Amino acid sequence: SFPMSALEDHKTQVLLLRGDSDTIGKEATTALSQVLHAANVPISFVTPKVDLQIDGGVTQEVVDLFSETRVAVKGPYFTPISSKSESLNIQIRRTFDLFANVVHAYNMPGVHTRHKGVDIVMIRENTEGEYSGLEHSVVPGVVESLKIITEEKSMRIAQYAFQYALANNRKKVTAVHKANIMKSADGLFLECCRTVANKYPFIHFESMIVDNTCMQLASRPQQFDVMVMPNLYGNIVTGIATGLVGGPGLVPGVNVGMCGAVFEQGSRHAAKSLAGRGVANPTATILSGALMLRYLKMNDHADRIEKAVTTLFRETNYRTRDMVLDDSHKDLSTQDFTKAVIDHLETS
Amino acid sequence: STATTAAAPSQYTVTLFPGDGIGPEIAESVKRIFNAADVPITWDTHIIDVHAAKPGEDLISKEALDSVRRNGFGLKGPMATPIGKGHRSLNLTLRKELGLYANVRPCVSIPGVDTLYHDVDVVTVRENTEGEYSGLEHVVFPGVVESLKVITRDASMRVCEYAFEYAIQNNRKRVTAVHKASVMKLSDGLFLECANEVAERHKDSGIEFQTLLIDNAASLLVSNPALLDVMVMPNLYGDIISDLCAGLIGGLGLTPSGNMGTGCMLAEAVHGTAPDIVGQNRANPTALLMSALMMLRHMQLRPQAQLIERSVYTVLQEGVVRTGDIGGTSTTTEYTDAIIRKMDQLRAS
């Protein structure tokens, strides 16, 4: 599957935002760039002279670079909960209006999981909802937080979901909501999904309340195909699906907008406890890179890289620490695992 | 010291709402099992006729609510609020009138019930009065809706206190506060601050404390549920996580639920009225029974709760007698009889 491209011309320069050193970003994006290099992919990375800082916001340099490349690979930036500033990750999405977060979770042969046959694409509204940043303290000890749902953004994400389903030959779209409680807000989201669904009679549409959705994901995840949802439910559902197929180290993702796309791990966590230790699993980032190549219409390169990863899991016992189940697995460092991926690249 | 601990009363009265649909059938099963186990409970039964209530009127009478307040304990089967008649929802009435501030849902893998998860033993403690369920929404202008989530210090402290109290009472090891304070810095931030404060107060209790982002908690639950124990969280997250946990162990037909109120506890089955099987003697009473066992433990009637629970688990594990919803062919009566027989055996041995 591929995120639909807004680009007509082929870019060869890609912006690299490596994430900060409190995260696994540097190691994971280094792994990706090594794989791309070894695979002779004709793209080059540009990095900002001054990397983004927690309290510094998205800099003009990064804005300029992205408006040039329109495509970026990104590691996570860590924002402590105690920090007053909004997370840089959220600011990047908002600055470039990357309205859709697309995460594809599927079982890979050789990766042990409880559930088999999971193949879910989650399309998540990425700019509003509970992530609007609108909160205030009414009186001491009482806080109000605003969730914003708009027709414009709900229509946009619903349209993206159905277009995606059509382009990728998917059969069903499930809208996830809590309209029985949030009658106006989630009601509006659901109504927009229904409106769009009517224009796609060949794609089956259903809606499901978020708590039931999560129960179904835990017991019968095979029933889901494409899912479309507001921001927070998207975060939770993506977390579950990621857990189902082997964990955050495996699942790729992308944030897409009208003016470009930013590729990163599907689970956008800092993995702070792993940072700088050389044990992170680079698979999710490498596969995000393959998604990027599809976005850039370099499908052959994408196929080759995805194949190297799947072959590695299917035919070897090489794993990073997060995937080591028992003695039958060989616990490799990020670097050695990346080398193993490179060794499995078929000669083109 | 013994002077401060009141002796548990020897006889309890419990308000029973059998409910609609399969409610009366499963309530009957619970009553028979409790009777056979010599549980010292007298039932004060209130039949709520949801169809008799006048439009706009509350479905649960003042008398019924007073009964729960007086007795301190209630057990409720499934009931459905008739839609479009202008009634306040049953759950809302109960929650407001009884001050039910925390919803507690233990989920334990049940031996013999075939799921992919055999290592689940978690408890969701859900804040039950505020959060996203404030009902405050408005259209700012056409096409733009704001929905208000309210988090208060009082409600957060109270539910976190209860989570620790529950953990201590039930010999649990760890409390995990689940939140999204990375994004909702003020609201979930306040919840998290309260959780930390309560944890600090209980640091000598031997209960460990940990915090987790909601998506990480959800991810862990489906990949490695053994890593979680008691979890406490705001309303919506509790709604989602408790259902997720139920999904791990085989659905709502097996999971108990208890609501803690000011001076009372209301145990309930969270599944629906199952209109498709009403009156056919096919309903699974396990969820209501397990909820009633939570209540027994709260009453310090642990030996009886233990005996009944072991009997239920043994019957389910043997797999000979089980109801249709979990792959068997037995009737509600046969299942109830099997549990009672098993109790007699366990008591004799």
Ligand SMILES: Nc1ncnc2c1ncn2[C@@H]1O[C@H](COP(=O)(O)OP(=O)(O)OP(=O)(O)O)[C@@H](O)[C@H]1O
């Ligand atoms: N690329 C990766 N490879 C291996 N494990 C990963 C990867 N990305 C995330 N994880 C794991 O997913 C989990 C969630 O990451 P997250 O950053 O939220 O938590 P964490 O590592 O405990 O960091 P923190 O100190 O911020 O709590 C962590 O346990 C982390 O180890």
Ligand SMILES: Nc1ncnc2c1ncn2[C@@H]1O[C@H](COP(=O)(O)OP(=O)(O)OP(=O)(O)O)[C@@H](O)[C@H]1O
């Ligand atoms: N205690 C139970 N024993 C056996 N089957 C059950 C039980 N609870 C639920 N079920 C089954 O699960 C199905 C769905 O459950 P549930 O009753 O919650 O939804 P419902 O049929 O929509 O009823 P309601 O509208 O009252 O919630 C039912 O059709 C029923 O067959």
Ligand SMILES: [Mg+2]
């Ligand atoms: Mg983290």
Ligand SMILES: [Mg+2]
């Ligand atoms: Mg629910």
